[in-house]
Amino acid sequence: MTTISLALDTPELAQAYEHGSDRQFNHGKLLIEALGVRRGQRVLDVGAGTGRLAAHVAEIVGPEGSVIAIDPLPLRVDIARKKARENLAVAVGHAEDLSAFTARSFDVVYLNSVLHWLDHRQKRRALGEAARVLKPGGKLGFSTGSRERPHQLEPIQRKVLAELGKEAPGDAPYDHKVTVDEARRLLERAGFIVDTLEIRTFVDHAADVDEILRQTRSGSFGNHLSHLSPEEQRAVRDRLAQELEAWRTPQGIRLERNLIFAIAHTAGN
């Protein structure tokens, strides 16, 4: 299984994520809505990226509440820090190690589009840590890629890579996705009581293959197709451009993306 690298991010990719991550921001807002985040709550955003969603949540919790946003990528944390304010703190940190935070100290912990970047062991640790830092009855929410219903780009890309004899070792990043059943087992093993576990489908339109690749590269902090040379990447891009014409509609190239949405809570007092 391929290891996801945290060493491939660049200032350009981080900026591209800040300005081109409306998809993650929009489904993140739905996650926050499903969590019922409200004024006065203390919230931890794990894997906050450039902090767009954390800033939105800081507005919701207001001055009586607070948000802490952590992410392991220093370049994205630098961008998120610009959004810091009295009730929004930003720091470098990993989901698997929340030792900077005391037990039972948050009302809500969420991971928006983060879990599919973690391998199985990291996921178990991340959820265990989330359970530890949540108050009794506190809520966990995550959105993550679904293994049973992958993004429509995945089989197209797999076909193109196979044609060129360049299958990704382990098909990163897709091999870290989970099914709904696996997500339930991970949550229950960490001691959570599951409230909602469902797959939601989102439809995206892109002008062309380059827009799709830009978003995929910045969203994967440089991991997407990173096993290929620049020439091989160009060959994949050209073949993808041909294949994706079959998916073109008047609004652009139309692709569906499926995400597991999970809401769970820790046992009460």
Ligand SMILES: C[S@@+](CC[C@H](N)C(=O)[O-])C[C@H]1O[C@@H](n2cnc3c(N)ncnc32)[C@H](O)[C@@H]1O
């Ligand atoms: C697609 S971005 C999502 C960012 C943000 N949550 C949002 O909604 O825009 C995935 C994020 O997961 C973060 N990530 C990767 N490995 C992580 C880990 N071990 N712990 C916490 N975050 C991690 C990356 O740094 C990246 O910012």
